[in-house]
Amino acid sequence: MSNFFKLKQNNTDIRTEITAGVTTFLTMVYIVVVNPAILSSAGVPFDQVFMATVIAAVVGTLFMALFANYPIAIAPGMGLNAYFASVVGAQGLSYQIVFGAVFLAGLIFILLSLTKLRETLIEAIPASLKYGITSGIGLFIAFVGLRNSGIVVPNEETIVGMGDLHDPMIILTIVGLFVTIILYVLNVKGALFLGMIVTGIIAYMSGQLNFTEGFVSVPPSPVFFDIDIAGVFTHGLYTVVFAFLLVTIFDTTGTMIGVAEQAGFMKNGKMPRAKQALLADATATTVGSTFGTSPSTAYIESTSGVAAGGRTGLTSVVVAVLFFLSIFFTPVISVISSIPAITAPVLIIVGTFMMEGLSRIAWKSFDEAFPAFAIILTMPFTSSIATGIAIGFITYPVLKLARGKGKEVHWLLYVFGIIFLIQMIYFPAH
Numbered sequence: 001m002s003n004f005f006k007l008k009q010n011n012t013d014i015r016t017e018i019t020a021g022v023t024t025f026l027t028m029v030y031i032v033v034v035n036p037a038i039l040s041s042a043g044v045p046f047d048q049v050f051m052a053t054v055i056a057a058v059v060g061t062l063f064m065a066l067f068a069n070y071p072i073a074i075a076p077g078m079g080l081n082a083y084f085a086s087v088v089g090a091q092g093l094s095y096q097i098v099f100g101a102v103f104l105a106g107l108i109f110i111l112l113s114l115t116k117l118r119e120t121l122i123e124a125i126p127a128s129l130k131y132g133i134t135s136g137i138g139l140f141i142a143f144v145g146l147r148n149s150g151i152v153v154p155n156e157e158t159i160v161g162m163g164d165l166h167d168p169m170i171i172l173t174i175v176g177l178f179v180t181i182i183l184y185v186l187n188v189k190g191a192l193f194l195g196m197i198v199t200g201i202i203a204y205m206s207g208q209l210n211f212t213e214g215f216v217s218v219p220p221s222p223v224f225f226d227i228d229i230a231g232v233f234t235h236g237l238y239t240v241v242f243a244f245l246l247v248t249i250f251d252t253t254g255t256m257i258g259v260a261e262q263a264g265f266m267k268n269g270k271m272p273r274a275k276q277a278l279l280a281d282a283t284a285t286t287v288g289s290t291f292g293t294s295p296s297t298a299y300i301e302s303t304s305g306v307a308a309g310g311r312t313g314l315t316s317v318v319v320a321v322l323f324f325l326s327i328f329f330t331p332v333i334s335v336i337s338s339i340p341a342i343t344a345p346v347l348i349i350v351g352t353f354m355m356e357g358l359s360r361i362a363w364k365s366f367d368e369a370f371p372a373f374a375i376i377l378t379m380p381f382t383s384s385i386a387t388g389i390a391i392g393f394i395t396y397p398v399l400k401l402a403r404g405k406g407k408e409v410h411w412l413l414y415v416f417g418i419i420f421l422i423q424m425i426y427f428p429a430h
Contacts, residue, residue, distance in 0.1 A: 001314065005069060010311040017071075020310025021318020024073050026190030027301040030346050031057070031075045032326050033196060035293060037337035038144070042085035044095050044292055046334055047220035052076075052291035054327050055222060060284025060296050061320040065313030068276040071305050072259050073319045074284045077251055077297035078350050079137035079385070080244060082144045084294040086383040087240055097231035098240070099289045104232060105244035106286030106295070112249070113278040121246075122253060124410035129392045130250055131357030132372030136379035136388045137247065138354025143380045145347030148340040149173035172203055172341035180345045189304065192346050199342045209339055211332065219327035225292050239423050243386035248295045252281045255298040263306045300353070367399040390420035
């Protein structure tokens with residue numbers, strides 16, 4: 001084991017790697033509760049999503065461990081799960097069709113990971129659009145958390161309004177949010193997960209949570225979904241496929257570079273074995289879609305494991321094993337995820353994390369600022385990541401041309417801008 005993962009070369013040992021793996025798992029285990037809660041709201045069977053979440057996490061993380069030898073964990077990503085649910089709800093599509101879109105995005109991601117097209121795509125898209133997309137998704141999933149908990153409700157006069165603050169579920173959400181953010185600012189490991197546990201205990205003591213099925217059981221049987229790829233083309237979900245693909249690429253690439261820099265893996269500005277690392281995410285996305293979950297991505301929570309000393313794929317193996325063991329706790333996870341007040345604080349806080357890039361946008365340059373602002377504004381108000389991306393890709397080249405800076409824009413942006421314009425006119429994204 002030591003030789004396979006090159007522990008000595010990376011100045012680590014088995015004990016340190018195990019500790020790092022446990023640390024990473026605790027900081028990201030919330031996804032096995034939150035992901036099924038979000039996707040089951042779109043009609044996908046809870047047990048199916050739960051098993052698919054674990055399968056995607058185990059497959060992706062083990063791939064990362066065995067082929068890339070990095071302490072980076074993979075699991076279904078936040079934001080895209082909420083977008084998945086919104087696409088199903090807005091268009092009245094079957095979730096099998098939207099899983100078809102995820103599957104196609106995964107296949108394209110695999111192909112891009114084997115070529116230099118991925119690097120070209122990332123380099124072609126300006127920083128302001130990248131940060132705008134990430135921040136827009138942050139607002140989007142935070143809004144989902146507020147809406148699910150009842151803090152924000154529909155209002156005929158103002159579109160949305162404040163919910164009844166005397167509602168027990170809203171009170172529990174607010175208490176859970178404050179408990180979690182206090183744990184986080186105190187640098188408690190696994191603050192998001194522990195916050196959910198504390199909120200769950202409060203819900204149990206107040207009679208809002210009941211464990212009627214016990215705590216441990218034989219795990220549900222994973223089942224391959226009959227994904228509807230043909231339906232993707234029938235309903236013109238090309239922008240949806242592109243949204244899944246683009247956001248996953250940005251999220252994964254940015255996260256991997258961030259973790260690699262923290263761990264000291266970067267060499268001359270490049271990440272060794274980057275192709276294998278990206279294939280881990282692409283494979284998890286493709287496999288996950290066939291079992292019933294939205295796209296997977298590398299988790300920034302992996303930095304907690306790196307901070308604990310994790311330097312090799314052995315850390316990732318430990319994370320994968322712990323994810324696998326979670327399948328035996330389906331009853332308790334099912335009950336916890338059914339209480340919006342327990343999962344909403346996580347959505348709101350993760351949304352906060354995704355706003356960091358706003359400080360890197362050149363706000364004093366209007367041709368840079370407005371496209372980013374348009375993306376951030378559009379995503380939560382239309383409940384569509386795809387629409388936000390389309391608006392950004394259309395407005396950016398137009399403003400650059402107007403200012404006489406058209407040559408600074410990569411030709412790919414012009415191509416995508418035209419495609420998105422046609423898409424929005426003839427095949428509106430929802």
